[in-house]
Amino acid sequence: MTAPRVVIADDQALVRTGFRMILTAGGIDVVGEAADGTAAVDLVRRLHPDVVLMDIRMPTMDGLEATRRVLAAEPRCKVLILTTFDLDNYVYSALSAGASGFLLKDVTPEHLVAAVHLVDTGDALLAPSITRRLVERFAPTSTPPAPHRDLSTLTPRELEVLTLLGRGRSNTELATDLTLSEATIKTHVARIFAKLSLRDRAQAVILAYETGLITPGDPPRSE
Structure with a gap:
């Protein structure tokens, strides 16, 4: 390598x-x-x-x-x-x-x-949970989120995966939550990144907040 x-x-x-x-x-x-x-x-x-x-x-x-x-x-x-x-x-x-x-x-x-x-x-x-902590502390809350023009390209399942990513879920936790294999979860995550031009999970967490999929104070779902 x-x-x-x-x-x-x-x-x-x-x-x-x-x-x-x-x-x-x-x-x-x-x-x-x-x-x-x-x-x-x-x-x-x-x-x-x-x-x-x-x-x-x-x-x-x-x-x-x-x-x-x-x-x-x-x-x-x-x-x-x-x-x-x-x-x-x-x-x-x-x-x-x-x-x-x-x-x-x-x-x-x-x-x-x-x-x-x-x-x-x-x-x-960054662990997604740490990223979420940063977002909740510093993301602007006084203005409504602007819709991301590409969210409409996500399937309902991909939108669900993105929302859970924003709550700091790992691939293993996502697989458990959605009753899917980790390989399937990885495929969904890769497709989300490709469709939304995201570099990594940190950006996925930020996008989930900035588009209003999650708002500061939302429960982290048994993290």
Whole structure:
């Protein structure tokens, strides 16, 4: 299996050096480092990495705007947000912009390496329940949700699966809830992602809230 190619974007040189050492020791190819968001976007356009570790608070351009620009320039690139807070209001916006999850800066070396591999394979780093917690805390509630133009393309079963995904259900739990095999659930999830152009489960949770399939305060269904 080819090692993921990674760019590290953080304004602290010691953080970048530490992450580089950890990732390199874990067999991951660190192809570049950036001290601000502008440099990160430039590196991504030039180096085409698989994953970007993106700090939120950086000079010149913050990690949120950099995430938007990175994913606009390289849609196949995955972004992992780095934060010192486990519930940072920027994290929700970053996930909405297409980031595949977030990491605390005190992450263990093993977890950091595993996280890069995880998002490189197309999965979301965040547990759906954590994503839901972010959505419930930071999603705007004063305006009605705007219908997603593609929801009409989902079958009734796919809509049901998406709603349960939004409540943080794993594939195993979905299979139990709907009395289906996990293989069938995986097929439904893959079709939902394809129809709605979703990157991962984190975006599926956010979409379920933003379209009104679920509203903050809805019961999590025996999580």
